[in-house]
Amino acid sequence: MTSAPNVTLNNGVTMPQLGFGVFQVPDDATTAAVSSALEAGYRSIDTAAIYGNERGTGKALATSGLAREELFVTTKLWNEDQGTGRAPAAFDASLDKLGLDHVDLYLIHWPTPARDLYVETYKALEKILAGGRVRAIGVSNFQVPHLRRLMEHTGITPAVNQVELHPGLQQAELRAFHAEHSIATEAWSPLAQGAVLGDEAIVRIAAAHGVTPAQTVLRWHLQLGNIVIPKSVTPARIRQNLDVFGFTLTDAEMADIAGLDRGLRTGPDPDTLN
Template sequence: MSTVPNITLNDGVQIPQLGFGVFQIDPADTVDVTLTALRAGYRHIDTAQMYGNEAQVGEALRHFGGDSSEVFVTSKLNNSHHGRDDALASFETTINDLGVDALDLFLIHWPMPDVGDFVETWRAMEEIKATGRCRSIGVSNFQPAHLRRLADETDTAPSVNQIEVHPYFVQDDVRAANAERGIATEAWSPIAQGKVLDDDTLIEIGKAHHKTAAQVTLRWHIQRGDIIFPKSVTPSRVAENFDIFDVDLTDDEMARITGLDRDQRNGPNPDEFNMIPK
């Protein structure tokens, strides 16, 4: 079985560079799908309060035949729980739903700049980490201006910033802002929700390495240093996405993939997104 490299975060915590995401997986299917990923070799699961399947991820961990303590688990704060007291209480709910004593990584899911004060929320995240019940804290969908405000007004840099990244939206400006502060980049929607799979360039590069367009794209992320967690409910695809460590893309191939950038965002713009779930 392939060995997934670890990334050492700015707080010394190590995170597997390849994980499995459970976004938009029906809670009724989450246990079986998560177990499929764990049995395929994944040791990093990415969930969120808004996904509605934390409890099912926790159930899968309990049913897993291997050592669940080796599995790195991430969750994210619900948008309706910004602010100190709500964030602290919400973290307790996540711990209980997952059925774990401590969480590996907890993120602010969206900055929500026009709704709440993400700086106050970040200070709550610092409190959560200080309890020892969360190994690492980070953010998701934060723009460079949001990161600058955290740096100016708080004491702790996020360990990661989880942002939309794929060959059609390479986000090098945000990745550079992350790197400047020692923040690791996590890429959600790493294959652009499947939109890159018919790309002629990716197919051509894949043929040269006996890989699919999806595998080539995921390998591009790995070689760039992104942390990724592709999602699939199909067992063969789950295994395929894990099979990317026996190939090295050339510098030219990497540049060709990066050159596919269209500045094409599929998800919401973090500067404008202020959705509070009901």
């Protein structure tokens, strides 16, 4: 069974660098998918309130036979629950659905700048952290200006910023800001929903190593230092996505993939989604 290496977040908490995401997986299919992932060796599971599958995720965790300390569980606060009046209750609801007494990482899902609530929301997350029911807090889909403002007005630098990131959207400026401030970069849609898997460079590099294009892209993420959370509901592909530690991309191959950046967003623009 393969296991992923850990990365150490800025508060000393360790997190597997490669985890399993459940975005767009129906709740009634999530239990089987997460169970397959745990059996394959994944120990980090990423869900969110808006996905509607926290309960299915929790069932898989409960029946896995794994000790709680072996698992790293992330969930996220949805936009409509931002603000000090709603965030604590939303967190409680997520814990209840997951069947857990704590989560390992809790994220603000989107900055939703027009709402102008992300600073006060993050302060609510800081209180939840102080209460011991989450081990690390962070954000998702935050741009550099959002992060700067957050850090100016709150006391804890986010441990993680989870953003859309893949060879077609490499987020170099954002990754540099993260590195400067010890914020871990976590990639969602790491394969661009398949949109980059046919790129000539990816196909050629995959063939050279005897691996799939998806494995090539996941290996690229890992060598950049990104945390990555591929999603699949197919057991064979779930296992395959974890089997990316037996080969290394060369500097020239990394450079070839760097040349594929083309501003390709598969999801919403964080500056306009509200």
